[in-house]
Amino acid sequence: MATLELRNVNKTYGSGLPDTLKDIQLKIAEGEFLILVGPSGCGKSTLMNCIAGLENISGGAILVDDADISQMSPKDRDIAMVFQSYALYPTMTVRQNIEFGLKIRKVPKAQIDQEVERVAKLLQIEHLLARKPGQLSGGQQQRVAMGRALARRPKIYLFDEPLSNLDAKLRVEMRTEMKLMHQRLKTTTVYVTHDQIEAMTLGDKVAVMKDGIIQQFGTPKEIYSEPANLFVASFIGSPPMNFIPVKPAGGRGRWHVPLATDLGQLSLPLAAGDADLDQRELILGLRPEQLALAAEGDSAVLQARVEVTEPTGPDTLIFVTINGTKVCCRLAPDLAPAVGEMLKLSFDAGKALLFDAKTGERLARESKTPAEGSAGNVAQFRGR
Structure with missing residues (x-):
């Protein structure tokens, strides 16, 4: 050796x-x-x-x-x-x-x-x-x-x-x-x-x-x-990561990104600390397995219409449009809806990533936990 x-x-x-x-x-x-x-x-x-x-x-x-x-x-x-x-x-x-x-x-x-x-x-x-x-x-x-x-x-x-x-x-x-x-x-x-x-x-x-x-x-x-x-x-990743263009709104550590489909809207919370994200052009990165069918009590839920399905055997890939971008979700075959059906998606925002749209660099995560009283799992970031 x-x-x-x-x-x-x-x-x-x-x-x-x-x-x-x-x-x-x-x-x-x-x-x-x-x-x-x-x-x-x-x-x-x-x-x-x-x-x-x-x-x-x-x-x-x-x-x-x-x-x-x-x-x-x-x-x-x-x-x-x-x-x-x-x-x-x-x-x-x-x-x-x-x-x-x-x-x-x-x-x-x-x-x-x-x-x-x-x-x-x-x-x-x-x-x-x-x-x-x-x-x-x-x-x-x-x-x-x-x-x-x-x-x-x-x-x-x-x-x-x-x-x-x-x-x-x-x-x-x-x-x-x-x-x-x-x-x-x-x-x-x-x-x-x-x-x-x-x-x-x-x-x-x-x-x-x-x-x-x-x-x-x-x-x-x-x-x-x-x-x-x-x-x-x-x-890295198959299917590849979803990249959704977003413009954060809010301020003073209470940032969120608006997500929209033809059936509804969602404000996904970000615990961004003191980062200045106002009106920056960013890319929200989510792996297909980080989008799932919403369960009772989920806080971050967005309605969308199924446009394409791709059965792979152990999984079924579902494609919807969010913020004008095709987004892939990885679901269990017995839970996958058919093309044209409506589904409610929940987001694992704690694993969400943010990238600068101009440089392509990822914004670093905050090491601290979300402040008490913040809603659900939130993604934490700090500016570079």
Whole structure:
């Protein structure tokens, strides 16, 4: 196991061109599983290649166990990488593919045989050792590529979108296997993906990237519950967070945001402390599960008409229009009304988020509890 730290890492491909990576700062502990997630072109694969030594950085430093490896060649970094394309040798058997890197390093034959048997058992590919890659399914080839990396016992594993070529069912199965494998090996791992579900389910830590910049770094729970900005909030979560344009009204710590449909209106209370929210253009962020069918006694209730329903099996997604914006609610299938029906929605305002409409930044929450006598659960915010 090893620690990995990136200090102010930059990458540019030439004078006058924009930086592909901009001041990247990350630190992960021994045995942690780090996910680099973001849309295509955000720089995550470039960052992975820089860690592996396949590309040189333009500035900053990459440290493994506090030792600077920025100028080391890939073979000296003690890092194993699994590529999206698997990169197996087609004329070699599975056994020969797994052995290849060990033979290059002149590992004794007895130790090579022991390593092959170990990883084959770990990945359940013992029965495939005599086959060639062309005789394997996509999932089997992916296991072999992983086995070749595992046989090296490196300090750090790098995975560059290893599941993207698999079908949806196999991707879910392999995701579970990778998590179990990491729990057994406890090797420091960096994993690149554009799939936010992979990011949330696999990682101990997640770094969300956009345009070569890390937008937020934290645990999956922190990224989901307290996104730093509109981009992170929209990218993480399926279905994505609802964004409702609002203009707060009130004052002196008693702020509220008006919400309206064609069937009614609601003033959702915000405990904003001394924040100056008057007439600011803000975005109210609510996850689909934070809107529910109103129960008897709920204080924050809004009537709306169902416009679209999307059954997913365990849930039914209901779409309504609030403040002129399509809003998604996640309901239990047996409670979901039909298209055209009226429903009463309650809001979990204690988990509501506010974003500045101009900068996209999230307003920080107040740490104090609502004042005594305030109505129901209220969202608490302070200005920046």
